[in-house]
Amino acid sequence: MTNREKYNNAFIESFDVQENQLENLKYQDIPSWDSVGHMGLVSELEDAFDIQFETDDIVEFNSYEKGIELLKKYDVIID
Amino acid sequence: MTQGKYNIGNWKSIMDYDEYLTLKPYEQGGQEKRRLLSRRISDLVCLHAGRCPEYRRMLEVDGFTKEKNDMVAGGKLSYEDVPFLPVRLFKELSLKSVDQDEVVKTMTSSGTTGQAVSRIYLDRTTSMNQQKVLAKIVSDFTGASRMPMLIIDCPSVVKDRRMFSARGAGILGFSIFGRDKVYALRDADMGLDVETVEAFLQKHQGEKILLFGFTFMIWQYFYKELVRLKEQGISFDLSEGILIHGGGWKKLANEAVSAEEFKRALAEACGIARVHDYYGMAEQTGCIYMECECGHLHASVFSDVIVRNPKDFSVCGTGEEGILEVISSIPESYPGHCLLTEDIGVILGEDDCPCGRKGKYFKVNGRLKNAEIRGCSDTYEMKR
Numbered sequence: 001m002t003n004r005e006k007y008n009n010a011f012i013e014s015f016d017v018q019e020n021q022l023e024n025l026k027y028q029d030i031p032s033w034d035s036v037g038h039m040g041l042v043s044e045l046e047d048a049f050d051i052q053f054e055t056d057d058i059v060e061f062n063s064y065e066k067g068i069e070l071l072k073k074y075d076v077i078i079d
Numbered sequence: 080m081t082q083g084k085y086n087i088g089n090w091k092s093i094m095d096y097d098e099y100l101t102l103k104p105y106e107q108g109g110q111e112k113r114r115l116l117s118r119r120i121s122d123l124v125c126l127h128a129g130r131c132p133e134y135r136r137m138l139e140v141d142g143f144t145k146e147k148n149d150m151v152a153g154g155k156l157s158y159e160d161v162p163f164l165p166v167r168l169f170k171e172l173s174l175k176s177v178d179q180d181e182v183v184k185t186m187t188s189s190g191t192t193g194q195a196v197s198r199i200y201l202d203r204t205t206s207m208n209q210q211k212v213l214a215k216i217v218s219d220f221t222g223a224s225r226m227p228m229l230i231i232d233c234p235s236v237v238k239d240r241r242m243f244s245a246r247g248a249g250i251l252g253f254s255i256f257g258r259d260k261v262y263a264l265r266d267a268d269m270g271l272d273v274e275t276v277e278a279f280l281q282k283h284q285g286e287k288i289l290l291f292g293f294t295f296m297i298w299q300y301f302y303k304e305l306v307r308l309k310e311q312g313i314s315f316d317l318s319e320g321i322l323i324h325g326g327g328w329k330k331l332a333n334e335a336v337s338a339e340e341f342k343r344a345l346a347e348a349c350g351i352a353r354v355h356d357y358y359g360m361a362e363q364t365g366c367i368y369m370e371c372e373c374g375h376l377h378a379s380v381f382s383d384v385i386v387r388n389p390k391d392f393s394v395c396g397t398g399e400e401g402i403l404e405v406i407s408s409i410p411e412s413y414p415g416h417c418l419l420t421e422d423i424g425v426i427l428g429e430d431d432c433p434c435g436r437k438g439k440y441f442k443v444n445g446r447l448k449n450a451e452i453r454g455c456s457d458t459y460e461m462k463r
Binding site: 028043 | 206210217223225237254258
């Protein structure tokens with residue numbers, strides 16, 4: 001699985017969304033991406049990439065695109 | 080004053096709040112903080128006056144004109160001069176400054192049967208800013224990396240995702256500081272889930288652990304159970320733990336448990352040495368007042384506390400007891416930036432706490448007499 005696939009899967013698993021909904025998806029855009037869903041997404045990504053987010057990055061993570069940017073800090077590159 | 084004066088249609092803040100949010104929480108003191116927070120509060124006055132008709136009418140009744148608000152922004156007046164709303168108003172009125180379709184979350188404060196419930200409407204911006212401010216304040220005490228987290232509550236408290244109780248919101252808000260989260264209490268009977276806690280501590284032996292819960296719940300369902308188990312020869316070592324707790328002392332005061340006794344007893348029961356109380360309310364989520372290593376509650380640069388004389392609401396000096404007013408720089412979706420609480424307390428000092436944090440530090444002495452009995456962690460009534 002590519003990093004992009006892993007990344008997308010974490011969203012699909014956490015929020016019960018389709019792949020074509022992911023582009024430009026923002027925190028609180030859909031009912032499932034609320035504060036509870038957000039922590040679920042964080043755990044999915046931490047498991048998928050074997051990383052541990054810092055608190056600040058969890059707070060900054062507010063869109064599908066922002067997550068890709070933040071993951072670079074953890075040496076996870078999503079092409 | 081005419082109604083149109085505050086009706087500014089396209090609100091644009093004079094201050095960049097995103098930049099404000101990059102400040103460290105306890106580095107600005109004295110006039111510098113006063114100026115920063117005054118400018119932000121005057122922005123919020125304009126915003127809410129323009130978008131919340133009830134709020135605008137209250138300003139008018141108080142004679143707080145746009146000119147006065149400009150003086151707050153300019154530094155001739157300060158947020159101390161801005162009219163405050165009694166916190167219970169949120170129980171009586173549905174106060175919001177956004178359209179209903181922008182509301183992403185509604186928070187309720189204490190809701191035991193027979194008590195009125197506050198409703199706080201949050202839009203995306205306000206809810207995110209609450210989380211950001213909370214992260215900055217708490218990280219100052221816990222550090223940036225997340226710790227394994229033991230929540231001293233039961234899982235069902237966060238069940239309804241659109242409508243949070245203060246307890247649920249507190250737990251979710253603090254969950255960003257933890258990882259590998261485990262609930263210590265069972266849903267069915269609030270009993271301590273000994274096996275789960277043992278497995279959790281085993282797994283994270285030697286690591287720093289974050290414990291979070293509400294003051295009364297911790298005492299009633301965790302501490303008392305630890306003592307009982309100890310008598311049976313079962314004990315837990317939480318000497319690597321940091322406990323953060325809030326929700327108020329009313330119920331414990333009834334049991335004659337003081338803050339000092341709470342700490343001493345917990346240390347004796349499980350070895351925990353770092354215990355931080357916090358003061359805060361659902362109406363100003365995010366801006367909490369953390370207790371430092373010296374036992375003082377601290378206001379961060381994102382908020383402030385003012386003590387008012389109950390007779391004429393004038394501002395009390397340091398060391399003088401009065402009613403607490405709380406100021407928050409966060410709320411954009413509801414007019415909750417200046418609120419008079421039903422708590423009494425006293426300012427202990429400003430900018431000179433031995434812990435090194437700038438800003439006011441204070442103590443909460445209890446609740447106003449005749450105020451409706453309320454305390455967040457007190458909403459779980461024991462069924463006998």
